[in-house]
Amino acid sequence: MSVTVRIPTILRTYTGGRAEVAAEGATLGEVIADLEKNHTGIAARVLDDQGKLRRFVNVYVNDDDVRFEQGLETATPDGAGVSIIPAVAGG
Amino acid sequence: MRRKGLASMAVQTVATSSDTTVDLGPAAALSCRECGHRVPLGPVFACEECFGPLEIAYEFSAYDTEELRRRIEAGPANIWRYAPLLPVPADVAGKPNLNPGWTKLVQADNLARELGVTGGLYVKDDSGNPTHSFKDRVVAQALEAARAFGFTTLSCSSTGNLAGAVGAAAARAGFRSCVFIPHDLEQGKVVMAAVYGGELVGIEGNYDDVNRFCSELIGDPAGEGWGFVNVNLRPYYAEGSKTLAYEICEQLGWRLPDQIVVPIASGSQLTKIDKGLQELVKLGLVEDRPYKIFGAQAEGCSPVSTAYKAGHDVVRPQKPDTIAKSLAIGNPADGPYVLDIARRTGGAVEDVTDEQIVDAIKLLARTEGIFAETAGGVTVGVTRKLIESGLLDPALTTVVLNTGDGLKTLDAVAGTGLTATIRPTLDSFREAGLA
Numbered sequence: 001m002s003v004t005v006r007i008p009t010i011l012r013t014y015t016g017g018r019a020e021v022a023a024e025g026a027t028l029g030e031v032i033a034d035l036e037k038n039h040t041g042i043a044a045r046v047l048d049d050q051g052k053l054r055r056f057v058n059v060y061v062n063d064d065d066v067r068f069e070q071g072l073e074t075a076t077p078d079g080a081g082v083s084i085i086p087a088v089a090g091g
Numbered sequence: 092m093r094r095k096g097l098a099s100m101a102v103q104t105v106a107t108s109s110d111t112t113v114d115l116g117p118a119a120a121l122s123c124r125e126c127g128h129r130v131p132l133g134p135v136f137a138c139e140e141c142f143g144p145l146e147i148a149y150e151f152s153a154y155d156t157e158e159l160r161r162r163i164e165a166g167p168a169n170i171w172r173y174a175p176l177l178p179v180p181a182d183v184a185g186k187p188n189l190n191p192g193w194t195k196l197v198q199a200d201n202l203a204r205e206l207g208v209t210g211g212l213y214v215k216d217d218s219g220n221p222t223h224s225f226k227d228r229v230v231a232q233a234l235e236a237a238r239a240f241g242f243t244t245l246s247c248s249s250t251g252n253l254a255g256a257v258g259a260a261a262a263r264a265g266f267r268s269c270v271f272i273p274h275d276l277e278q279g280k281v282v283m284a285a286v287y288g289g290e291l292v293g294i295e296g297n298y299d300d301v302n303r304f305c306s307e308l309i310g311d312p313a314g315e316g317w318g319f320v321n322v323n324l325r326p327y328y329a330e331g332s333k334t335l336a337y338e339i340c341e342q343l344g345w346r347l348p349d350q351i352v353v354p355i356a357s358g359s360q361l362t363k364i365d366k367g368l369q370e371l372v373k374l375g376l377v378e379d380r381p382y383k384i385f386g387a388q389a390e391g392c393s394p395v396s397t398a399y400k401a402g403h404d405v406v407r408p409q410k411p412d413t414i415a416k417s418l419a420i421g422n423p424a425d426g427p428y429v430l431d432i433a434r435r436t437g438g439a440v441e442d443v444t445d446e447q448i449v450d451a452i453k454l455l456a457r458t459e460g461i462f463a464e465t466a467g468g469v470t471v472g473v474t475r476k477l478i479e480s481g482l483l484d485p486a487l488t489t490v491v492l493n494t495g496d497g498l499k500t501l502d503a504v505a506g507t508g509l510t511a512t513i514r515p516t517l518d519s520f521r522e523a524g525l526a
Contacts, residue, residue, distance in 0.1 A: 046142075
C-alpha cells in the first residue's frame with residue numbers, strides 16, 4: 001500500500017526539508033518502519049523506547065486519530081494520507 | 092524518558108542567557124518538560140527530541156523578597172505588576188495591549204453557606220477581563236512573544252473565548268488576526284470574536300479538528316509568519332495563567348489558598364497555576380504550606396477525570412459532547428501533568444453532568460450575583476460534588492475559578508426567563524401574585 005505522509009516541521013531534518021513523503025505499508029506500524037528505511041532516525045522520534053507512539057505525538061490516518069482506531073495496527077489503505085502532528089494544548 | 096520534578100521546573104536558573112538576543116525579560120531559553128532538552132527562545136512549541144512540550148526556563152533577577160513584594164504592590168492594577176516573573180520585556184506596560192488581570196477575588200459567603208463551607212470560600216472572577224474570560228491573560232504574553240519574533244498576524248485555534256481575546260488584542264496592538272473555531276460555537280462567542288474586525292474562520296469539526304488543522308497550517312508556507320498564540324507561541328502564552336495564582340495569593344494577603352478548584356480543558360491552566368504557586372514559594376513571597384489543586388471537567392468531556400478515577404497516568408482521548416464547549420477538548424495535551432499535580436497535592440479530578448452545570452451557574456448567580464459561563468458552572472458544580480463526597484474539606488480556605496462571563500453562553504440557561512408578563516396596572520401586578 002502506498003501512502004503519503006505529512007511530516008511536521010521538527011522532523012523535516014530527516015526528510016531533506018520535505019513536508020510530504022511517500023511510504024509503503026498496510027498498517028501504520030509498517031509505514032513508520034518504511035519511513036525509517038528511507039529517513040534513518042525518524043522512527044525514534046515518533047516511537048518511544050518500547051516501540052509505542054510517543055505521548056505527545058498525534059497521528060492521523062486520513063481524518064482519524066489512530067488512538068481512536070488501532071494505534072500502530074491501524075490500517076493504511078492505498079492512497080491514504082498519514083499526518084504526524086505534535087500535540088498542542090490551548091483552547 | 093526523564094521527567095523533571097515540578098518544583099525543579101518552577102524556578103530555573105540557566106548558565107547563560109547569551110543564546111538569544113530576544114528580550115523577553117527573565118525568559119532565558121525553552122526547555123522540554125519531558126526530557127529537559129533546551130533550545131533558544133523562538134516560536135517553537137514541541138521538543139525536537141521527544142515531541143514533549145517546551146516551557147520557559149527563567150533567569151529571575153536577584154531581588155530581595157521584600158523589594159520584589161513592594162515592587163509588585165506598587166505596580167499597575169493588571170498582570171504587568173508581575174512583569175518581573177513573566178516572559179515579557181520590562182517596559183511591557185507601556186506597549187499597546189489590553190492590560191488584563193487584577194480581577195476580583197470575591198468572598199463568596201452566601202455560596203459558602205449554601206455549600207456548607209466554613210473555612211472561607213472565594214470566587215476568582217475572571218469574567219472581569221477585557222474580553223470577559225481568562226484568555227486575555229495568556230494572549231497578552233503571546234502578543235509580546237509575537238512582537239519579539241517579528242510576527243504581524245496573530246492566530247489561534249479556539250473554543251471561542253480565545254478567539255475573542257486574540258481578535259481584541261490584535262486590534263489594540265495593530266496586528267492582523269485570523270482565528271479558527273469549530274463552526275457550531277455559541278452565537279455569543281462567535282459575535283465576540285468577529286466584532287473586532289479580524290478574520291474568523293469556522294472549521295467543520297470539533298476543537299481537536301481545529302487544533303489539528305492549525306498545527307498543519309504552521310508547517311505549511313501558507314502559515315509562514317503567523318503567530319499562533321496557542322501553538323507556536325504556546326510556551327509563552329501558557330505562562331499567562333501563572334498570573335491567576337499570583338493574584339489569588341496577593342489578594343489573600345500573600346497567602347496560599349488551602350484548596351483551589353480549576354477547570355480543565357487542555358489542562359494548561361491548572362499546571363501553570365501550580366507553577367505560579369511554586370514560584371511564589373521559592374521566591375519567598377508566600378509561606379510554604381500544603382495546598383490542594385482540584386480539576387473540574389464536564390462529564391461529556393472528561394478524559395482527565397476518567398483517567399484520575401481509574402488510577403491511570405495516561406489520558407485516553409474522548410469525543411466531546413457537553414454544553415461546556417470552552418472545556419470541550421477531548422485530547423488534552425497537559426492531561427498527564429494534571430493527574431500528577433492532583434495526586435501530588437492531595438487534590439482530585441471530578442466531573443459534573445450538563446444538568447449539574449446549569450444548576451451551578453444558577454446557584455452562583457443567585458447567591459453571589461456572578462453570572463458564570465459554563466466553565467464556571469463546571470467548577471462550582473464540581474466543588475459542590477467534592478464537598479458531598481468528602482474529597483474537598485469545607486473547613487479549609489477554598490478558591491473556585493470562574494474563567495468566563497455567562498453572557499457568552501446564554502444558551503445554557505435559555506430556559507431562564509420572565510417570572511410573569513402583566514398589564515401595566517397594579518391590579519395585574521397583584522393578580523400575578525407579585526405583591
